[in-house]
Amino acid sequence: MARSNRQPSRERTSRTTVYETLRQKVLTLELPPGAALSENELAASLGVSRTPVRESLILLSQEGLVQVFPQVGSFVSRVDPAKVADAQFIREAVELASLEDLPADLAPDLVQDLRANLEEQRRPDLGLEEFFALDEAFHQGLLRLSGHGNAWATVVAAKGHLDRARRLGLYENASPARFAAQHAEIFDAVLGGNAASARTAMRTHLRAVFDDVERIRARSPELFATNSQTVPVRRNVVVWE
Amino acid sequence: MARSNRQPSRERTSRTTVYETLRQKVLTLELPPGAALSENELAASLGVSRTPVRESLILLSQEGLVQVFPQVGSFVSRVDPAKVADAQFIREAVELASLEDLPADLAPDLVQDLRANLEEQRRPDLGLEEFFALDEAFHQGLLRLSGHGNAWATVVAAKGHLDRARRLGLYENASPARFAAQHAEIFDAVLGGNAASARTAMRTHLRAVFDDVERIRARSPELFATNSQTVPVRRNVVVWE
């Protein structure tokens, strides 16, 4: 067997790379909702054994991004509108609350980072994935302003379903410019110390994508969970060679 | 053909029981912060193989309750004051936000549950663990009133460090009566439709334990993480028999 580059020195284990790879593929919809994930197939394609793959799937399962049915199969979770709503509620609660804790004088370096971030968002040739990365950094940066940057990890863990819905929405109308403008509006209100309008702008912004979910659902229902209990279906194993 | 309502027949796996057992022992401080967790020892004592134990430790590690150092060992995380603060912030944000979403007419059955819960909390011979269980149910019940019951799972995942600090505090003064009274106060304000006083009462309540953390830390510093980088130390393996 070909032995891959062995370098498990510290913290960089096979499991972490497999986990990050799979998580990214799920969030970017490269692995679409409903896709079957075979531990054996993933292990073979990633060049590792079942163990790290399996442990990654367990982690993703705890995040709600993957569903594991014993003796049946593992599947990318369909986007659950209820979970999208939950994530929306949590995110709004946390981000709005952080605006209340903004200090009188903001940390200059954090402000500078946010400014540069907004500048990047205005680039006309921005790709969607680039915009998502900037968006993530922007919102985490806002949390940092009030000293609650670590809370972002919790928000991230909860908003997997929301993120996939967001991507579905952006893949359709593909207009990050509108969100970039909203970001700038929030930022200006924060800089001006106008807490009330910052709250309003933030709430408007966070609900913009959320309101699109039903529209997307009507167009691509197969990506969403049915209200009834999700049913695992083993796909036909028809291989031509 | 009607597809049979397939429910995950074997949700009860070794891993889930091991995970729940370990998590409970960590939260109740039966496994105190800093304790060494050997996968082999745990497997032997629980009567299973390393696999489910290991997978449980990975899950607990993702929750921040356990730290795993490759090739060194696994340890129960020391209570991190920063994470306690993060959990406090998130919990306060979510629970206060839910109060804003309370419907005009509350669901009668949920109200009845909460009323019975509060009645239980008044029992004079209530044990600490019983009180904790009631406390959890009460707060989740409040979230349910506003239709955000599922958000509790996210709060639970984030508040592991906070819970351990709470237990440390309660083990000392052991007066759940004060918290029970605060619960009743919140509930009365909710029933009366007085959103403002409900918010105030909730905030006061949630911060009561939090303010005790520093006092506890002064008395039992070994249970808390040092601000400097935590250093894993392999304990001496001296066994007399």
Next chain:
DNA sequence: CTATCAGTACTGGTATACAAGCAGCGGTCG
């Protein structure tokens, strides 16, 4: 033709074997 029922190939769950790294002990050599 239809219904039934084994066969079978797959699934994830668990147990086990082996690999690689860290720390302390104690002998050895300068």
Next chain:
DNA sequence: CGACCGCTGCTTGTATACCAGTACTGATAG
């Protein structure tokens, strides 16, 4: 005496073997 260095026993990481359960397939009986 002191620095070094391999031995030893532990740790977690990974690979693999085996198990129980499930669903599709296809032959077979009615």
